[in-house]
Amino acid sequence: MSKVLMLGTDALARGAIEAGISYAASYPGTPATQILEYVAKNSSVPCEWSINEKVAFEVAYGVSLTGRRVLCSMKHVGLNVAADPFMTSAYLGVRGGFVLAIGDDPGAYSSQNEQDSRFYARFAKIPCLEPYDGETLKEYTKIAFDISEELSLPVMIRSQTRLLHCYSPVNLGDIRHENSTSLQKDPLHLIAIPRHVIPLHRELNAKQGKIRETLKRYNFNEILPGEGKRGIIACGLAFTYAMELGEALPILKINAYPVDEDLLRDFVKDLEEVIVLEEGYPLVEERVRCLHPRVRGKISGDLPLEGELGPDPVLKLFGKKREVQPETTPPRPPVLCPGCPHREFYKALLEANPTFVTGDIGCYTLGALPPLSALDTCLCMGASISKAIGMAKQGVKRVAAVIGDSTFWHTGIPALIDAVWNKANILVCILDNSVVAMTGHQPTPHLGITAKGDEGKAIDLAELCRACGADSVVEVDPLKKEELLSSIKRGLETPGVHVVIAKRPCVLIAGKLKKN
Amino acid sequence: MADRVINVLLAGTGGQGIVLASRIIAHCALKSGFDVKESEIHGMAQRGGSVIGQVRFGGKVYSPSIPTGEADIMLALEEMEALRYLHYLKPEGIVILNEKQIVPPALDVNQYPQNVLSRIKEKGHKAIPLKAQDVAQKLGSSKVENSVLLGVLSLFLPFEEEIWRETITQSVPGKTVDLNIRAFEEGRVLGEKLLQSQS
Numbered sequence: 001m002s003k004v005l006m007l008g009t010d011a012l013a014r015g016a017i018e019a020g021i022s023y024a025a026s027y028p029g030t031p032a033t034q035i036l037e038y039v040a041k042n043s044s045v046p047c048e049w050s051i052n053e054k055v056a057f058e059v060a061y062g063v064s065l066t067g068r069r070v071l072c073s074m075k076h077v078g079l080n081v082a083a084d085p086f087m088t089s090a091y092l093g094v095r096g097g098f099v100l101a102i103g104d105d106p107g108a109y110s111s112q113n114e115q116d117s118r119f120y121a122r123f124a125k126i127p128c129l130e131p132y133d134g135e136t137l138k139e140y141t142k143i144a145f146d147i148s149e150e151l152s153l154p155v156m157i158r159s160q161t162r163l164l165h166c167y168s169p170v171n172l173g174d175i176r177h178e179n180s181t182s183l184q185k186d187p188l189h190l191i192a193i194p195r196h197v198i199p200l201h202r203e204l205n206a207k208q209g210k211i212r213e214t215l216k217r218y219n220f221n222e223i224l225p226g227e228g229k230r231g232i233i234a235c236g237l238a239f240t241y242a243m244e245l246g247e248a249l250p251i252l253k254i255n256a257y258p259v260d261e262d263l264l265r266d267f268v269k270d271l272e273e274v275i276v277l278e279e280g281y282p283l284v285e286e287r288v289r290c291l292h293p294r295v296r297g298k299i300s301g302d303l304p305l306e307g308e309l310g311p312d313p314v315l316k317l318f319g320k321k322r323e324v325q326p327e328t329t330p331p332r333p334p335v336l337c338p339g340c341p342h343r344e345f346y347k348a349l350l351e352a353n354p355t356f357v358t359g360d361i362g363c364y365t366l367g368a369l370p371p372l373s374a375l376d377t378c379l380c381m382g383a384s385i386s387k388a389i390g391m392a393k394q395g396v397k398r399v400a401a402v403i404g405d406s407t408f409w410h411t412g413i414p415a416l417i418d419a420v421w422n423k424a425n426i427l428v429c430i431l432d433n434s435v436v437a438m439t440g441h442q443p444t445p446h447l448g449i450t451a452k453g454d455e456g457k458a459i460d461l462a463e464l465c466r467a468c469g470a471d472s473v474v475e476v477d478p479l480k481k482e483e484l485l486s487s488i489k490r491g492l493e494t495p496g497v498h499v500v501i502a503k504r505p506c507v508l509i510a511g512k513l514k515k516n
Numbered sequence: 517m518a519d520r521v522i523n524v525l526l527a528g529t530g531g532q533g534i535v536l537a538s539r540i541i542a543h544c545a546l547k548s549g550f551d552v553k554e555s556e557i558h559g560m561a562q563r564g565g566s567v568i569g570q571v572r573f574g575g576k577v578y579s580p581s582i583p584t585g586e587a588d589i590m591l592a593l594e595e596m597e598a599l600r601y602l603h604y605l606k607p608e609g610i611v612i613l614n615e616k617q618i619v620p621p622a623l624d625v626n627q628y629p630q631n632v633l634s635r636i637k638e639k640g641h642k643a644i645p646l647k648a649q650d651v652a653q654k655l656g657s658s659k660v661e662n663s664v665l666l667g668v669l670s671l672f673l674p675f676e677e678e679i680w681r682e683t684i685t686q687s688v689p690g691k692t693v694d695l696n697i698r699a700f701e702e703g704r705v706l707g708e709k710l711l712q713s714q715s
Contacts, residue, residue, distance in 0.1 A: 003546070005539070005542055005543060005546055005552070005554075109557050133553075133578075161557065162555060162580055162581065163580065165555065165556050165557060166553055166554065166555045166556075166580040167538075167539060167542050167552075167553070167554040167555075167556070168552065168553045168554070168577075168580070169546055169551065169552065237579075237580075239578075240578035240579040240580070241578075241579055243578040243579075244578050244579050244583075310581050310583075311579050311581050311582075311583045312583050312584055315583055321583070321585070322583075322584075322585035322586065322606075323585070324584045324585040324603040324604075325603060326584075326600075326602075326603040327599045327600070327602050327603070327629075327635065329596055329599050329600040329629060330596070330620065330623050330627055330628070330629070331566075331620075332529060332564075332565055332566040332596070332597070332600075332620045332623075333565055333620070333622070334530065334563035334564055334565035335563055335564050335565075335620075335621055335622070336563065337563060337564070363563070366563060369622075370622055371621075371622055
């Protein structure tokens with residue numbers, strides 16, 4: 001079997017394909033986007049870009065109910081959106097293998113926070129595997145499906161930008177057959193109503209011992225013996241930093257959670273000092289501090305609590321870091337592309353002089369930076385409209401919400417309905433460039449193309465806004481400056497909920513659209 | 517070459533083709549029998565921001581990230597970006613410097629760093645400066661600029677020339693193969709000359 005170079009996202013997706021998945025669902029988000037793209041382009045497995053992560057999770061859960069295997073992937077903050085079905089799916093359990101692949105983003109290379117998804121796995125009481133290279137990304141994902149079916153639980157693969165965007169050699173394996181479909185009605189286990197909850201929770205708790213036994217059988221976590229009274233506990237990718245030290249110290253390699261307490265005890269018992277290395281928040285360090293008096297890591301202040309850990313602080317802790325002096329250079333922040341229609345929109349918005357502009361997540365968030373400085377807040381997907389409602393309700397006049405088309409489809413729609421229902425006086429600007437531009441031009445519902453490139457059914461954005469009850473909805477080409485400016489001004493000055501759709505395709509796909 | 521890990525850093529801006537260039541190097545390493553990891557950060561980088569690519573190869577490579585102060589060689593596609601990541605280099609590290617200045621839209625031209633080449637040399641690094649775009653344009657297309665630079669880089673890496681040719685052929689669009697191969701060869705010739713003139 002020959003090795004091929006694969007991107008981490010692709011290796012993970014390949015693992016799921018080899019495990020015999022029958023479907024995959026996802027919402028785009030760096031660094032997880034390419035997982036679904038790989039499935040769409042490199043296999044015959046049907047799949048979908050879902051409208052948001054909650055829907056993706058529920059669609060995937062539906063696939064699992066038929067007894068078939070399914071991959072659900074998203075970025076870390078996407079799991080916040082999907083947290084509702086996620087938490088209770090652990091109570092109900094799964095039928096066909098259900099693997100939830102999460103791309104964390106320590107260092108926030110393309111995210112609004114650095115949250116650590118291992119805490120979500122602990123919170124939901126489900127197993128979590130944490131690969132450390134391309135090969136383990138593929139193999140662990142494959143094994144995760146077996147574990148999921150054995151335990152009847154969703155299994156999380158936790159990875160991160162650095163690994164998912166790393167190209168490394170991977171051995172390809174055979175592709176397993178798909179599960180056959182088998183529907184089973186089982187009200188006690190499939191219906192989460194109050195009188196089922198405590199028995200279901202009891203079952204989930206009873207599974208915890210079995211989780212530990214199963215993870216142990218696969219040897220995900222193991223002690224690599226060494227010399228001396230100092231030892232390293234290295235989790236996921238941080239294992240590679242430990243190996244680069246070239247020290248003969250004993251290492252406890254952690255690749256699966258929950259970590260067996262006996263294993264931790266056994267490892268630390270003869271050590272004088274324990275060093276814990278992990279990307280993300282100090283999950284394991286917290287546990288080890290209860291077992292040993294001398295633990296060095298993030299909580300102790302020896303390693304940084306923020307940012308990507310990377311190899312530098314680890315080398316420094318061991319006195320092996322070469323001192324370096326970075327040159328001072330002006331920053332080179334990402335900017336809106338030349339010819340981007342968003343720029344024309346922002347110029348008009350600034351000229352209309354709104355009191356406060358609530359922003360959202362996408363390419364257009366770059367409008368918050370100089371020289372435009374056109375957004376006053378950015379929180380999370382879909383929050384622009386809701387934040388504007390809150391401000392308007394406190395008497396702030398001339399508030400504008402700015403949201404991209406894909407973000408609007410994702411979580412903006414309920415907020416628009418809320419604004420109409422509660423009679424907020426706000427202007428909603430939807431920047432419609434026809435795609436999810438930021439993550440690499442995935443299709444959105446009004447384009448009517450699916451993840452596989454097949455024809456879907458297109459949905460009209462303006463009609464939808466009208467159906468939500470907006471007091472006015474206008475579509476304007478952002479290059480028609482006067483028309484755009486007067487629409488914005490009218491929306492800011494007239495009471496009610498007014499929607500201005502600035503409609504022009506992303507410059508990066510405009511050519512492609514014309515050809516089609 | 518021993519089993520020690522060689523660290524290659526590529527620095528430039530979004531849109532300059534760092535990802536493809538990094539992957540070509542990674543493929544050459546794998547074909548030459550090395551273990552390899554190539555690390556790139558996508559996302560915001562697409563929008564003209566600062567970008568680095570990291571390629572590490574050797575007997576066994578664990579971490580995808582090069583520690584600062586440990587890169588053996590830097591291929592800088594842009595001057596200011598060379599300076600930004602200079603501290604990744606070992607004291608004896610080499611910089612292949614594409615003499616090209618891309619001024620960020622929000623930056624006053626006067627604030628763009630001056631004398632980048634001499635600042636690199638002041639740090640004690642060996643620098644190989646060239647204007648790859650001029651070489652590419654003479655061949656017929658500024659789009660093959662990176663192949664010229666890879667040609668220079670190839671003189672410093674332990675991969676057979678044939679492996680480079682094969683990998684470039686497999687990696688670039690079909691219509692541009694010949695031009696890219698010529699650019700690569702031109703880069704090798706130019707690199708040899710620059711090295712001779714320095715010694």
